[in-house]
Amino acid sequence: MWDLLILNPMVNALLFFYRILGHQTVLAITALTLVVRLAVLPLTLKQQQAAQRMQALQPELEKLQKKYAKDREKLAQEQMKLYREAGINPLGGCLPLLIQLPLLYGLWQAIMRTLAVSPLELVRLSQNVYSFIPSLTSLIPLQSRFLWLDLGQPDPYYVLPILVVVTSWLSQKILTPPSTDPRSAAMNQQMMIMMPLMFGFISISYSSGLSIYFIVSNLVTILQYFLTPKPGTKPGAPKKEQDERRK
């Protein structure tokens, strides 16, 4: 079912882009990443907005936590009341993320599968390519040479892993809202170091094509952040609503 609904369409879309973009694997990966990111954009925006609105409520929540520190039941009731008044679903940020994750994982898997570095991977690819479009089969295996890279192998000069770490850190940095809670702030700081390093290690070990995907995806995240209106920058934003409510 996973292959039918997620993996196969993505593999064939990647092959389609490869075909129309002059057999350039890097362009095909970039195009597919952009299309998938565009498809999940409404969800990403919802998730971002929900996170920002939750952030705006943080001072109110802290007050409640202090006030009802010894009565957890009352605290929960008051928190829910606050969410209701602000028109926020506390799980509103999770659902878009849950829907996006399979698509983004599918994209990752489609790139790895289509690059088919090893024979075992290539033979599996035979089951993902639509055999009713014979012209797609003739594209396999994809051209893996790009500049100094063999896209099926890790970058021997570590340029891409470094770019992955830098862009991951940047996207992580701009997406992580400042927290007034010291524990959350410390955790955020750890994540900001840990996640880029983790992606860097993955880039060192896996094919360069995957690194291209990470970099494009991070750049999209950064661009999206700068193009998205921030809370408090326009009338009716949650923070402002809260201030008015307080008055």
Added chain:
Amino acid sequence: MNRRFPLLWLVPIVLVILLLGGCASGVHATNWTTIVLHDGTLYAADLEQVRALDAETGQETWAFPAQPDLRQYGPFYTVTLLDDETLLVTSYERPGGGFFARSVGVLRALQRGSGQEVWPQPFAAAGEFVAPGAAGDSIFVIGNSDGNVYALRIADGMLAWTFPTRNRVWATPLVVSDTVYIASLDHHLYALDLHRGALRWQFKAGGAMADRPLMLNDVLYIGSFDHNLYALRPADGSEIWRFTGANWFWGTPAGDGGRLYAADVNGNVYALDAATGTEIWRSRVNGMVRLGPALSADGKRLLVASENGTLFGLDTADGFVLWQQAGQGQIGSMVIGGERVYITRINAPQRVQSFYVETGRPIWSYPPEGEK
């Protein structure tokens, strides 16, 4: 930095390093293993080691290296028998073994009787040697994932010539007289001069070709990912006929006299008239089929191995599936010797097995059941 958990952020990174470094026990196979049979002995590339096994009993005669040592050797994937004296084995090694080490394809010559190394230095190439090579007239030819075809002098392992292609070479060459026929994933079948590596002709198919061609009755047969099985003239590579299947043809076809047998990756098995390409019968087995079918010595049984680990015995008269033997792990290669078939498996506890061709009854497994 969080003072209460100063090193907490290191935990996932260490986990990822362990995961990527392959610290889990055993070998993560990226390719299939191969086997050859000669003079009552099987020589199998068995990932951690190359083994010589008694074909009758499955008892190990020798292993190279004596103890598995993945930091220095392996995993071993292919073995080629050169002559009565010498075996060539390939592995994909990480010299130095560190996290930043790059894997290279390594080719070694071993004494057939003892497993001792013959060449003073192994031969290394940038990519993986995916399939066994072939020898002719003191020259050994093998394809590599770096896109090159390498020819080495058998005596000392020195490079005789290289031939570059435009994509990975995952196919075993076929050496006939002074010509090497070798397919590349760049969609071409090349005919090369054995001694100089000069191009004699090339044939372009609509898709990649990943295995050795079959020479039968002075015709070359080879399958392609473009769903076609081609019959070509060996003199100039011109096409005689083509047969279109349901999906990619990966493995080498089998044939005897007037018939040709081939399987596509969807599990369709075809019997064709070798002269015209006309379909005689079509059968189907469960699972993906990558390995070419093998024909029994008497021509009555066709053995087909699926990627889900099942070995099938078909009646060559009509393609009826007479028996099937399921097993754990993908089947890497198979070789028929008399009334027995020997297979290698990857990702399975039993990595070499023997069955009766006629009935599919198991004979022995290596390592024996219950042994690690």
